[in-house]
Amino acid sequence: MIERPIMITGRNGQLGSCLRDVAALRGLSAVALGREELDLEVRDGIDRTVASIAPCMIINAAAYTAVDQAESDVRKAFSINRDGAAALADVAWQRNIPFVHVSTDYVFDGAKHEAYDEADVPAPLNTYGASKLAGEAAVLAAHPLATVVRSSWIYSSTGSNFVRTMLRLAETRPIVRVVSDQHGSPTAAADLAAALLQIAERSLTDDRRIAAGIFHVAGQGTTSWHGFAEAIFDGLSRRGVRPPMLEAITTEQYPSAARRPVNSRLDSSKAERVFGIRLPAWRQSLETCLDQLVGRGDTDAEGNHPGWRQRNASLSDHASGQQAVAARL
Numbered sequence: 001m002i003e004r005p006i007m008i009t010g011r012n013g014q015l016g017s018c019l020r021d022v023a024a025l026r027g028l029s030a031v032a033l034g035r036e037e038l039d040l041e042v043r044d045g046i047d048r049t050v051a052s053i054a055p056c057m058i059i060n061a062a063a064y065t066a067v068d069q070a071e072s073d074v075r076k077a078f079s080i081n082r083d084g085a086a087a088l089a090d091v092a093w094q095r096n097i098p099f100v101h102v103s104t105d106y107v108f109d110g111a112k113h114e115a116y117d118e119a120d121v122p123a124p125l126n127t128y129g130a131s132k133l134a135g136e137a138a139v140l141a142a143h144p145l146a147t148v149v150r151s152s153w154i155y156s157s158t159g160s161n162f163v164r165t166m167l168r169l170a171e172t173r174p175i176v177r178v179v180s181d182q183h184g185s186p187t188a189a190a191d192l193a194a195a196l197l198q199i200a201e202r203s204l205t206d207d208r209r210i211a212a213g214i215f216h217v218a219g220q221g222t223t224s225w226h227g228f229a230e231a232i233f234d235g236l237s238r239r240g241v242r243p244p245m246l247e248a249i250t251t252e253q254y255p256s257a258a259r260r261p262v263n264s265r266l267d268s269s270k271a272e273r274v275f276g277i278r279l280p281a282w283r284q285s286l287e288t289c290l291d292q293l294v295g296r297g298d299t300d301a302e303g304n305h306p307g308w309r310q311r312n313a314s315l316s317d318h319a320s321g322q323q324a325v326a327a328r329l
């Protein structure tokens with residue numbers, strides 16, 4: 001009998017590429033699709049593409065994720081994050097297969113003083129968050145047994161993310177200023193990918209109602225963006241790379257198109273209770289990522305770190321949006 005694969009969207013993104021890698025490591029059959037094979041904005045192609053793969057389930061890691069840009073690109077953000085996600089969920093429901101969808105901490109407004117759990121009422125401050133919240137509702141309406149996993153502050157050694165932005169700024173700026181009044185939980189894409197596949201396997205073997213609904217899954221522990229940057233730069237120091245000066249600033253001192261919550265810490269205890277999922281502490285996973293990006297601290301005969309410049313050269317070819325951020329500083 002031929003095993004039906006898990007279908008993964010967003011293959012070229014941080015999470016999608018980790019999902020593909022982790023699935024391969026676990027010996028799971030998976031087909032990962034990039035936008036070129038499955039465009040969530042081309043709705044009439046979705047059914048045909050899914051039919052050609054005949055997956056046992058779908059994990060949707062594709063999304064419009066440019067938070068500031070979404071403020072002036074509202075139509076596209078909703079088209080992908082709400083309508084595209086719902087269309088994919090609908091196809092999964094029609095085929096009677098599980099659907100796992102990923103959402104964000106930015107559905108919350110940050111007014112709560114504690115970590116947010118799944119029962120808290122979302123109230124997004126920005127268009128990206130609003131489009132993702134609308135996507136959650138649309139996915140669950142189209143596929144009542146869908147699993148919606150909210151995560152936060154995702155990073156990996158590839159793609160566009162805060163860790164890579166900080167490493168690039170470390171190369172180009174003597175001083176880096178980072179907001180210290182927004183708090184959340186950094187999450188390694190590889191850790192989240194492993195958790196999603198664990199949920200996926202459970203929803204294939206158990207009663208699917210167990211995995212239905214919303215779950216928070218984020219790295220253990222919390223920090224501010226400034227605290228995150230500090231840990232990244234400490235990691236550079238420990239690897240023999242001189243970090244830039246780091247200055248704590250307020251949100252007001254860092255004007256941006258999109259408002260961001262001051263508190264988007266996620267309480268992940270429901271996922272631990274239901275699935276036994278507990279991601280590693282964020283500092284621990286950051287070390288793994290820095291090992292991949294900078295190296296473990298090995299030096300050449302002159303005391304230089306050969307991996308650093310070589311690896312960092314590739315940082316500059318990412319995300320024109322991130323470059324615009326750098327240019328502002």
Ligand SMILES: NC(=O)C1=CN([C@@H]2O[C@H](COP(=O)(O)OP(=O)(O)OC[C@H]3O[C@@H](n4cnc5c(N)ncnc54)[C@H](OP(=O)(O)O)[C@@H]3O)[C@@H](O)[C@H]2O)C=CC1
Nearest residue numbers: 010012013014015035039040062063065103151152153154
């Ligand atoms: N990044 C973060 O900090 C967080 C992300 N999330 C959520 O996690 C999920 C994965 O995020 P992440 O991996 O970081 O995001 P990335 O931006 O790294 O990847 C998103 C992927 O979606 C693809 N995509 C965009 N538009 C379409 C489309 N119309 N059709 C098909 N594919 C499309 C992109 O393709 P292309 O490469 O061609 O642009 C990209 O590869 C998303 O749902 C996101 O909202 C949740 C919390 C935090």
Ligand SMILES: Cc1cn([C@H]2C[C@H](O)[C@@H](COP(=O)(O)OP(=O)(O)O[C@H]3O[C@@H](C)C(=O)[C@@H](O)[C@H]3O)O2)c(=O)[nH]c1=O
Nearest residue numbers: 065067104152153154162165177178179225254260325
């Ligand atoms: C680059 C930079 C950012 N910042 C601030 C801006 C912002 O408040 C915070 C994070 O900035 P970024 O633009 O890197 O991150 P941002 O795009 O807000 O990240 C979000 O992405 C989406 C997709 C999510 O779902 C969220 O969980 C979250 O990870 O840090 C500084 O203070 N100094 C800097 O040099």
